[in-house]
Amino acid sequence: MEIANTAPQAGGLSGLLEKVCFTPAGLVGLAVLIVLPLIPPFNQEYLVRWLVQAAFIAALSVAFDFTAGYINIVNFGFCAIMGLGAYTSAILGLRTGLSPWVGIWTGAVTAAALGFVIGLITLRLRGIFAACLAWFFGLALMGLATKMVWLTRGPLGLRAPRLFETSSNVPYYYVILAMLLATYLVTRLLVKTKMGLAFQAIGQNMEAARTSGVNPVYYRIVNFTLSCALAGWLGGFYAHYYGILTPDMMHTSKTVEVLAVAYIGGRGSLWGGAVIAFPFIFAMELVRSSLSSLPGLNLIIYGLLLILVMIYYSGGFAEFYNQHFRKKEARA
Amino acid sequence: MSNNPTVSAVEWFKSAAGLTISLAVIAALAATIDRGPYILVNTVVTGGMLSLVAMGLALVFGVMNIPMFAHGEYFMIGTLVAYYVFTPMNGYIDQHTGTLAAALLPLVAIIVAGLAGGVMGVLTEKLVFSNLRKRSRENWVMNSFLLTVGLSVVLINLHQLIFGTEFKGIVGYWRGAPLSIMDVFISRDRCMAFVLAAVMVTAFWLFMTYTRTGRAIRAVSQDETGALIVGIDLNGILLLTMSMSCALAAFAGASLLFMYPSYPSVGLEPLYMAWFVVILAGLGNVLGAVVGAFIVALLKVLTVEYIGSGWEFVVPSVLIIIILIFKPSGIFGSEVRGILDK
Amino acid sequence: MLLEVKKIDAGYGFLQILRKVSLEIDKGEYVCLVGPNGAGKSTTLKTIAGLIKPMAGEILFEGHPITGLPGNKVARRGISYVSEEMNLFVNMTVQENLYMGAYTVRDKKLQKERLDFVYNLFPRLAERRGQLAGTMSGGERKMLAIGRGMMSSPTLMLVDEPSFGLAPQLTETVFDSLEILRNSGVTIMLVEQNVTKTLEVTDRGYVLENGRIQLAGKSSDLASDPHVRKVFLGV
Numbered sequence: 001m002e003i004a005n006t007a008p009q010a011g012g013l014s015g016l017l018e019k020v021c022f023t024p025a026g027l028v029g030l031a032v033l034i035v036l037p038l039i040p041p042f043n044q045e046y047l048v049r050w051l052v053q054a055a056f057i058a059a060l061s062v063a064f065d066f067t068a069g070y071i072n073i074v075n076f077g078f079c080a081i082m083g084l085g086a087y088t089s090a091i092l093g094l095r096t097g098l099s100p101w102v103g104i105w106t107g108a109v110t111a112a113a114l115g116f117v118i119g120l121i122t123l124r125l126r127g128i129f130a131a132c133l134a135w136f137f138g139l140a141l142m143g144l145a146t147k148m149v150w151l152t153r154g155p156l157g158l159r160a161p162r163l164f165e166t167s168s169n170v171p172y173y174y175v176i177l178a179m180l181l182a183t184y185l186v187t188r189l190l191v192k193t194k195m196g197l198a199f200q201a202i203g204q205n206m207e208a209a210r211t212s213g214v215n216p217v218y219y220r221i222v223n224f225t226l227s228c229a230l231a232g233w234l235g236g237f238y239a240h241y242y243g244i245l246t247p248d249m250m251h252t253s254k255t256v257e258v259l260a261v262a263y264i265g266g267r268g269s270l271w272g273g274a275v276i277a278f279p280f281i282f283a284m285e286l287v288r289s290s291l292s293s294l295p296g297l298n299l300i301i302y303g304l305l306l307i308l309v310m311i312y313y314s315g316g317f318a319e320f321y322n323q324h325f326r327k328k329e330a331r332a
Numbered sequence: 333m334s335n336n337p338t339v340s341a342v343e344w345f346k347s348a349a350g351l352t353i354s355l356a357v358i359a360a361l362a363a364t365i366d367r368g369p370y371i372l373v374n375t376v377v378t379g380g381m382l383s384l385v386a387m388g389l390a391l392v393f394g395v396m397n398i399p400m401f402a403h404g405e406y407f408m409i410g411t412l413v414a415y416y417v418f419t420p421m422n423g424y425i426d427q428h429t430g431t432l433a434a435a436l437l438p439l440v441a442i443i444v445a446g447l448a449g450g451v452m453g454v455l456t457e458k459l460v461f462s463n464l465r466k467r468s469r470e471n472w473v474m475n476s477f478l479l480t481v482g483l484s485v486v487l488i489n490l491h492q493l494i495f496g497t498e499f500k501g502i503v504g505y506w507r508g509a510p511l512s513i514m515d516v517f518i519s520r521d522r523c524m525a526f527v528l529a530a531v532m533v534t535a536f537w538l539f540m541t542y543t544r545t546g547r548a549i550r551a552v553s554q555d556e557t558g559a560l561i562v563g564i565d566l567n568g569i570l571l572l573t574m575s576m577s578c579a580l581a582a583f584a585g586a587s588l589l590f591m592y593p594s595y596p597s598v599g600l601e602p603l604y605m606a607w608f609v610v611i612l613a614g615l616g617n618v619l620g621a622v623v624g625a626f627i628v629a630l631l632k633v634l635t636v637e638y639i640g641s642g643w644e645f646v647v648p649s650v651l652i653i654i655i656l657i658f659k660p661s662g663i664f665g666s667e668v669r670g671i672l673d674k
Numbered sequence: 675m676l677l678e679v680k681k682i683d684a685g686y687g688f689l690q691i692l693r694k695v696s697l698e699i700d701k702g703e704y705v706c707l708v709g710p711n712g713a714g715k716s717t718t719l720k721t722i723a724g725l726i727k728p729m730a731g732e733i734l735f736e737g738h739p740i741t742g743l744p745g746n747k748v749a750r751r752g753i754s755y756v757s758e759e760m761n762l763f764v765n766m767t768v769q770e771n772l773y774m775g776a777y778t779v780r781d782k783k784l785q786k787e788r789l790d791f792v793y794n795l796f797p798r799l800a801e802r803r804g805q806l807a808g809t810m811s812g813g814e815r816k817m818l819a820i821g822r823g824m825m826s827s828p829t830l831m832l833v834d835e836p837s838f839g840l841a842p843q844l845t846e847t848v849f850d851s852l853e854i855l856r857n858s859g860v861t862i863m864l865v866e867q868n869v870t871k872t873l874e875v876t877d878r879g880y881v882l883e884n885g886r887i888q889l890a891g892k893s894s895d896l897a898s899d900p901h902v903r904k905v906f907l908g909v
Contacts, residue, residue: 072471072474074474074477074478121653121656121657124660125656125660127473127474128399128473128474128477128615129611129615129656129660131399131477132399132607132611133653133656135607136608136611136649136652136653137649137653139604139645139646139649140645140646140649140650140653142645143642143643143644143645143646143649144646146642147640147642147643147646252600253485256481256484256485259478259481260481260482260485263478294493295492295493295497296488296489296490296492296493296596297489297493299485299486299488299489300485300486300489300490300493302485303482303483303484303485303486303489304482304486305482306478306479306481306482306485307460307479307482307483307486310464310475310478310479310482311460311463311464311467311479312467314468314471314475544777547766547770547773547774548774548777550763550765550766551763551766551774551777554763554764554765554766555761555762555763555764557725557745557757557759557761558757558760558761558762558763558774559746560724560725560744560745560746560749561723561725561745561749561754561755561757561761561823562749562774562775562777562778562822562825562826563746563749563750563777563778563826564746564777565746566744566745566746567744
């Protein structure tokens with residue numbers, strides 16, 4: 001979707017596109033996503049539900065890639081932080097009657113606060129240690145959500161008010177699509193600034209970055225906080241879409257799902273995960289519903305995909321696309 | 333360096349390792365006096381087995397530089413193999429309780445499971461990691477970590493696909509009345525689990541210290557190029573390391589089958605715990621992992637005892653996070669260079 | 675010829691450093707490879723030692739091709755490489771490090787003999803046999819690295835910058851020990867920054883610049899060569 005290294009294009013439409021971080025192909029993709037729930041067969045409720053799910057994972061993978069692909073820290077507690085946002089929003093909605101539309105933002109704030117703390121603690125540690133620490137935070141959070149039954153009702157599940165009083169999934173789809181777009185634009189615009197360069201420098205070589213005057217502490221915290229804030233924000237949507245929260249949503253395996261999409265899509269691309277999430281979630285759901293006699297097959301496929309991508313194509317779909325299509329585009 | 337034993341003992345007590353160990357021992361004793369000796373017994377049994385899993389994890393990181401996220405799945409493979417080997421023997425053992433065969437057959441099941449884990453380790457290295465190593469060593473730690481994440485998903489779901497999600501457990505390996513130690517009755521299985529863990533840890537330590545191959549493994553973990561220069565077959569050592577560490581995990585899983593029935597994600601809890609241990613002790617520090625295992629086991633037992641079950645992930649992880657803030661390389665220090673970004 | 679390097683190209687990734695480097699070493703010779711920083715001296719040694727796979731060319735050792743063999747197989751053929759970074763096993767004692775050097779020697783008696791030989795050469799190491807390699811001073815580590823390289827009774831020793839970062843007195847010791855080694859029949863290929871000293875002690879030399887062999891000849895001739903004098907000796 002984005003144009004990163006192409007030569008500046010002359011004004012007009014393409015200049016505008018450049019500013020909003022979309023290539024023509026990306027824009028077409030977005031247009032398709034906007035009309036998709038209106039055209040058969042995608043206007044069936046269960047397919048719209050898949051679409052919502054795909055857009056949700058897509059948005060999470062963009063926020064995840066913002067940390068993993070740029071400062072090279074795998075936030076292994078990502079979904080736990082997303083869950084924190086979800087629980088915050090849901091609990092406030094239940095206890096104080098706060099509107100879910102506001103609650104989503106409170107979720108973002110709490111998640112950001114935790115992200116700030118984790119960033120502060122992990123800033124001295126090398127990638128894998130930071131990942132472990134974030135993971136331990138995630139495990140602790142999930143443990144808390146399970147055990148603080150008076151607040152979260154634990155495994156029984158917490159009912160949260162829904163965003164719309166309708167059984168249709170279509171309005172939810174447009175909300176999450178807008179959130180996906182916002183997540184993408186915010187992260188993309190940020191990495192296009194000087195800050196983005198600093199993130200990449202830190203991700204590649206912390207010491208080199210430090211000696212060239214980049215303050216890794218500051219940028220790591222900024223990056224981590226923002227990524228967590230987005231996760232919490234999306235978590236708020238989760239709460240008010242599904243209407244029920246269980247600690248399971250914070251499980252490491254959920255993070256792994258997001259991670260797989262982000263990496264198969266292409267690390268450091270932001271858009272790769274977002275693009276790949278749609279066919280991916282649909283394929284997974286198809287496998288799951290049509291081969292229900294073989295439980296877990298869809299997960300085996302995605303595990304294998306992750307392994308194959310890591311071994312043979314570590315740049316993921318984004319690299320593949322850039323190599324085979326981007327050139328043609330530039331030439332044309 | 334001081335040659336005065338008193339001074340060095342005081343120094344040791346003031347070090348992070350000394351402080352933590354002393355505190356752990358005091359806490360264990362206090363809890364034992366408060367609640368009874370079963371605290372100590374539980375800690376020792378859990379810690380023994382945990383040390384096998386954690387040792388393997390530390391080894392794989394120290395030698396191969398792989399932060400293994402799929403280690404619990406080899407524990408799961410151990411439980412699975414032991415279940416399928418042991419269940420057919422059950423009838424025979426029931427009829428022949430008290431015979432030598434009844435005492436030895438469970439061992440056969442556990443050893444077969446350990447070997448199966450070793451074979452799986454070989455397959456993993458050959459099919460997965462050696463391919464990655466051939467293609468790129470850039471950003472190795474992160475890439476291999478993500479590989480193990482994929483591996484974990486595949487193995488868990490293969491189990492579900494082939495063997496289903498139901499609990500495949502056994503009542504116990506060894507029949508007979510529980511043994512009484514320090515006025516606590518402990519089932520024979522628990523006793524044996526501890527004995528087996530102790531034997532394995534000792535054997536492993538002897539192997540690493542006194543054999544040519546063991547020294548070669550340590551050499552690779554300290555300097556890969558140095559190891560190549562002196563003529564050590566690097567790929568062979570990596571293969572052996574992976575196989576050994578998976579075998580240890582499977583062995584632990586098999587020995588604990590009576591507590592952890594086999595199901596797809598049975599490996600997650602030992603994995604979390606082993607990671608706690610390894611981070612606490614210092615990544616790659618294999619002997620530290622043994623001590624760390626007992627400390628984490630104690631933390632778990634104390635948490636369950638005083639705060640309630642379900643908190644055993646919360647309290648240890650919070651404590652470990654706090655320790656990491658002050659001592660990022662773990663309490664025993666890491667053998668791996670550059671934990672902090674230099 | 676003990677070692678024949680024929681037109682090798684080598685480098686790291688896409689970065690090519692060596693271009694058609696050829697050199698020969700006969701049994702018992704003491705040969706040096708000198709050149710400015712970044713000329714590819716270490717790369718040459720690493721390629722011979724099997725730590726880098728050459729992109730093109732051939733390496734023969736005792737008449738057999740060893741091109742592209744992994745480092746451990748090269749070591750087993752009798753080539754011992756003492757790297758600039760030393761690559762010691764920092765959490766092992768001095769003695770353990772030395773025994774690791776004799777990893778390919780299965781005979782316990784022979785191992786002990788070699789150990790005594792090294793301790794004889796570097797009495798300092800014998801004093802420190804129980805100390806961890808990681809806690810030693812730079813000079814002692816250098817000695818240990820060279821000592822470890824000798825443990826396998828190599829036919830050919832490749833020594834990279836043994837005097838780098840050493841006090842002058844220790845440098846002498848290192849050169850003396852190489853001399854003793856050479857007198858015991860070991861062929862040595864030496865890479866050094868200290869060009870004056872190196873050309874004094876070695877038989878023959880190669881001059882490497884920008885990844886190419888520029889000059890070759892007797893060390894005494896090289897020492898008086900105007901180009902060498904200008905570039906390296908600043909005269």
